[in-house]
Amino acid sequence: MKNKNLYLLSIKKTSKYWALKEGKSYLSKQYSRTRLSLENAMVNEDEFTAAEIQKIMQHPIVKVMLSKLVLFAPEKEFSGFYADGVLTDTEGKKHQLQDDDVLVIAHPSHLYKAVQWDLYQKHLFAERLVQPFKQVFRELYLVTKDELELGAKSERYQGHQIQPKKTVALLRSRGWTVSHEDGLQKVYHKKGFMATMYAMADWFSPADIEAPTLEHIVFIP
Structure with a gap:
């Protein structure tokens, strides 16, 4: 145990250790900022073209998160998970996108109105897919x-x-x-x-x- 502690202390004195630690801290903060930005985009119903989605998916952190979120095309009324210009829904049906197609990060209200909410909940549960924030399993309060x-x-x-x-x-x-x-x-x-x-x-x-x-x-x- 003593030798192990001495080894760990010697590692912490190296420049590579501190570089890795700083890199981890930077990525953690960037992950948190990106997650909050995507969640706000969903709440605010920010619109993106398919071409814009394809461009921002080039960022590795955004790609990891956005690929687990359901996108919705309000003008064409279909939804799915995005990959290479295509939205794939819970049944495996693929919807080819045009560059100027408008997309939003789906809010439960979109999926509820499209009668797809329960389908995505079942899909996430079956696939054990963990989203970066509560989207499909987010609470929805309808007007009484x-x-x-x-x-x-x-x-x-x-x-x-x-x-x-x-x-x-x-x-x-x-x-x-x-x-x-x-x-x-x-x-x-x-x-x-x-x-x-x-x-x-x-x-x-x-x-x-x-x-x-x-x-x-x-x-x-």
């Missing part, structure tokens, strides 16, 4: 009858207890902003509306006695 009656207001999460600091940190990572006057807000520029979350909470100090609760969310043009 009560919410339709309320119009621009949702009370779905009313009464749910939260931890202010953790809630703010999570929502900030999802593009929400915090304001002393208005609380939590997120602007959806492409959709033309803003979401505002209300709660019995002080977002800027911890609630030590009792966890505060959510009230409602309002969507404003």
Whole structure:
């Protein structure tokens, strides 16, 4: 054991060891940034042409992640896993893409509307495919009858207890902003509306006695 420890110490003193360690750290950070960028692209429904997808797939880190994600062609209404200009669906059917075909990283809402969501869930489970972030097994909350009656207001999460600091940190990572006057807000520029979350909470100090609760969310043009 003593000799082994001495050997490890001698390795750590070499320049190659530190070069490898720095390289690992760089790749880990790049992986995290790429994963977040792809997830945001899915949430924001960012559009890419097939030619653009082919180009960014040349990046080794992007390729590893993007090849495990389902892409959706909204104009032609088919989906699949991308490889060399082709989308292959769960049944093995191949859809040849043209360079100008528009693609998005499929959100569960796309797959649900196309009646394909359960097919991809079964496929991932059968193939033991692990995606870089929750896509196919992501939660999907459909608008309820009560919410339709309320119009621009949702009370779905009313009464749910939260931890202010953790809630703010999570929502900030999802593009929400915090304001002393208005609380939590997120602007959806492409959709033309803003979401505002209300709660019995002080977002800027911890609630030590009792966890505060959510009230409602309002969507404003």
